Amino acid sequence: MSRDRGDTGVTTETVISAKGLNLTFQTNDGPVHALRDVDLDINKGDFVSFIGPSGCGKTTFLRCMADLETPTGGSITVNGVSPEEARKSRAYGYVFQAAGLYPWRTIGRNVSLPLEIMGYPKSDIADRVQRVLELVDLAGFEKKFPWQLSGGMQQRASIARALAFDADILLMDEPFGALDEIVRDHLNEQLLKLWDRTDKTIAFVTHSIPEAVYLSTRIVVMSPRPGRITDVIESTLPRERPLDIRDTPEFLEIAHRVREGLRAGHAYDD
Amino acid sequence: MTRSILPILTVVAAIFVLWYGAAVWLNAAWAHDKAGRAGVELSFGELVADTWSQDKPKLPAPHQVAVELWDTTVEKKITSKRSLIYHSWVTLSATLLGFALGTVLGVGLAIGIVYNRVMDMSVMPWVIASQTIPILAIAPMIIVVLNAVGISGLLPKAIISMYLSFFPVVVGMVKGLRSPGVMQLDQMKTWNASASQTFWKLRLPSSMPYLFTSMKVAMAASLVGAIVGELPTGAVAGLGARLLAGSYYGQTIQIWSALLMAAALAAVMVALIGAIQRVTLKRMGMA
Numbered sequence: 001m002s003r004d005r006g007d008t009g010v011t012t013e014t015v016i017s018a019k020g021l022n023l024t025f026q027t028n029d030g031p032v033h034a035l036r037d038v039d040l041d042i043n044k045g046d047f048v049s050f051i052g053p054s055g056c057g058k059t060t061f062l063r064c065m066a067d068l069e070t071p072t073g074g075s076i077t078v079n080g081v082s083p084e085e086a087r088k089s090r091a092y093g094y095v096f097q098a099a100g101l102y103p104w105r106t107i108g109r110n111v112s113l114p115l116e117i118m119g120y121p122k123s124d125i126a127d128r129v130q131r132v133l134e135l136v137d138l139a140g141f142e143k144k145f146p147w148q149l150s151g152g153m154q155q156r157a158s159i160a161r162a163l164a165f166d167a168d169i170l171l172m173d174e175p176f177g178a179l180d181e182i183v184r185d186h187l188n189e190q191l192l193k194l195w196d197r198t199d200k201t202i203a204f205v206t207h208s209i210p211e212a213v214y215l216s217t218r219i220v221v222m223s224p225r226p227g228r229i230t231d232v233i234e235s236t237l238p239r240e241r242p243l244d245i246r247d248t249p250e251f252l253e254i255a256h257r258v259r260e261g262l263r264a265g266h267a268y269d270d
Numbered sequence: 271m272t273r274s275i276l277p278i279l280t281v282v283a284a285i286f287v288l289w290y291g292a293a294v295w296l297n298a299a300w301a302h303d304k305a306g307r308a309g310v311e312l313s314f315g316e317l318v319a320d321t322w323s324q325d326k327p328k329l330p331a332p333h334q335v336a337v338e339l340w341d342t343t344v345e346k347k348i349t350s351k352r353s354l355i356y357h358s359w360v361t362l363s364a365t366l367l368g369f370a371l372g373t374v375l376g377v378g379l380a381i382g383i384v385y386n387r388v389m390d391m392s393v394m395p396w397v398i399a400s401q402t403i404p405i406l407a408i409a410p411m412i413i414v415v416l417n418a419v420g421i422s423g424l425l426p427k428a429i430i431s432m433y434l435s436f437f438p439v440v441v442g443m444v445k446g447l448r449s450p451g452v453m454q455l456d457q458m459k460t461w462n463a464s465a466s467q468t469f470w471k472l473r474l475p476s477s478m479p480y481l482f483t484s485m486k487v488a489m490a491a492s493l494v495g496a497i498v499g500e501l502p503t504g505a506v507a508g509l510g511a512r513l514l515a516g517s518y519y520g521q522t523i524q525i526w527s528a529l530l531m532a533a534a535l536a537a538v539m540v541a542l543i544g545a546i547q548r549v550t551l552k553r554m555g556m557a
C-alpha cells in the first residue's frame with residue numbers, strides 16, 4: 001500500500017501494517033484483552049506516537065511489532081514480513097523505558113554490544129560507535145562507565161545503541177518517562193533532529209500529551225479494556241519544530257483533540 | 271580502618287578475659303585434686319598459676335596454645351611429621367582441590383538449572399536433600415567406597431570437600447544467572463542474540479557478585495569437609511588427624527592449636543577470595 005505524503009509529495013511505502021490485530025492474555029482472573037481489532041499502517045519516515053492510559057495496550061502493540069509478544073489474532077507485518085523475520089534480520093532498534101546499560105561495560109562498549117552480537121567487523125564497530133555517539137551528543141564519553149553519567153545521558157547512550165546497527169525502524173517505549181521535565185524537553189528536541197537527519201520510521205509510546213504532539217506526524221490515541229485505537233490524529237505542524245511551537249494555537253488545537261480522544265475512550269469507565 | 275581497630279581490640283580483650291577465667295574455672299578441680307594428694311593447701315595465686323600451666327588441661331590457656339603453635343610451626347622443620355604447617359598443607363591441598371571441584375560442579379549445575387527445564391524442575395530438591403545428610407555419616411562411606419575402587423589419599427577427602435562446597439555455589443549461581451531482568455533479556459532478543467551470547471555477555475557477568483559471595487561460603491565449607499574427611503579414616507596427616515590424635519591422648523593443647531590453625535586457614539582463604547572479588551568487581555565497574 002502506498003500513498004502520497006502532502007508535504008514532500010514523495011511516494012511512501014508502508015513499513016508496519018497491522019490488520020485486525022488481537023492479543024488476549026490468559027490470567028487467573030480470566031482473559032485480558034490487551035489488544036482488540038487494531039488496524040494501523042505506519043509509513044516510511046513517519047513519527048507515530050501511541051498515547052493512552054495504563055492498560056490501553058500501547059506498549060503491547062509496540063512489543064508485537066518487535067516480536068516480543070505474539071498476537072492471538074489478526075496479522076501484522078514489519079517491512080512486509082512477519083515481526084519474527086524482521087527481528088531476525090535486525091530491522092528495528094528498540095529503546096526501553098530504562099536505559100538498561102551494562103554497568104560492567106563502558107559507554108562505548110555498551111553501544112558496541114549489539115554490533116558484537118551481530119558479528120560486525122572490529123574496525124567497523126569502532127567507526128559506528130563513534131558516529132552514533134556523536135549523533136546523540138555523547139562524543140568523548142565512550143570511556144566512561146554508566147554510573148558516571150546522568151540519567152538523561154544514559155538514555156541517550158541507549159538510543160545510540162539502538163541506532164548503531166542502522167535499523168530503519170526505531171521502536172521507543174516511553175524512553176523519557178523516568179526523566180525530569182527539563183531533560184525531557186532537551187531530549188525531545190534532539191530526537192526530532194535525529195529523526196529529521198536520519199529519516200527513520202519511529203514508533204513512540206508515551207504518557208504525555210505535549211510530548212506526543214510535539215514529536216509526531218501522527219498521534220494514535222488508545223483506550224483500555226479492551227485495548228484499542230480510538231482516534232488517529234494527523235499532525236498539521238511543520239517538520240521543523242522549535243520548542244516554543246508548543247505555545248502556538250495550532251499545537252494547542254492538536255493537544256486538545258488528543259485530550260478529547262483520551263476522554264472519549266474513558267466515557268463508560270466508572 | 272583505624273575506626274574499626276578499637277571495637278575489634280575490645281572484643282579480642284573480652285575473649286581473652288573470658289578464656290583465662292574459664293581456664294581457671296574448668297581446670298581448678300584437677301589442681302585441687304593434685305594438691306589434695308600431695309597434702310598441700312593452694313593459695314589463690316598458686317591455683318591460678320597451676321590452672322594455666324597444666325599438661326593436659328580441660329581448657330588450655332591462650333598462651334599455652336600460642337606456645338604450642340609456635341613450637342609446631344616456627345620451631346619444627348616443615349617436613350617433620352610434628353610440624354603443624356605440614357599438617358595444614360595436607361588439609362589445605364584437599365580443601366583447595368575440593369573447592370575447585372565444588373565450584374565447577376556448582377556452576378555447572380546452576381547453568382543446567384537455568385537453561386534446562388527438566389533440570390530446573392528436578393535437580394534443586396536433590397541438591398537440598400544432599401545437604402540434609404550429616405556429613406559425618408556419609409564421609410566414611412565415601413572413603414570406604416573410593417578405597418574399594420583403589421582411590422585413596424587426596425581425592426577422597428577432596429570429594430567430601432566438594433560435597434559440602436558445591437551447594438552454596440549452586441544456590442548463589444542460580445540466583446546470579448537469573449539476576450538479569452526481563453527487560454535486559456528482551457533487549458537481547460531484539461538483537462537476535464543466541465543463547466550462548468546471552469550467557470557470556472549478560473548472564474555470566476551479571477552473576478559475578480553472587481559467584482564470589484557463594485565462593486566465600488564454599489571455601490569455609492570445603493575446609494570443614496577436608497577436616498571431617500580426615501577424622502573417620504585414621505588418617506596420619508592433616509589437621510583432622512591432629513584433632514583425632516589429640517583427642518585419643520587427651521592432648522587438649524594440640525587440639526586447640528589445630529583448631530586455631532584451621533580457623534586461621536579459613537580466614538586467610540576467605541580474605542583472599544574477598545580481595546579477588548574487590549579487584550574483579552572494581553575492574554568490571556560493579557563495585
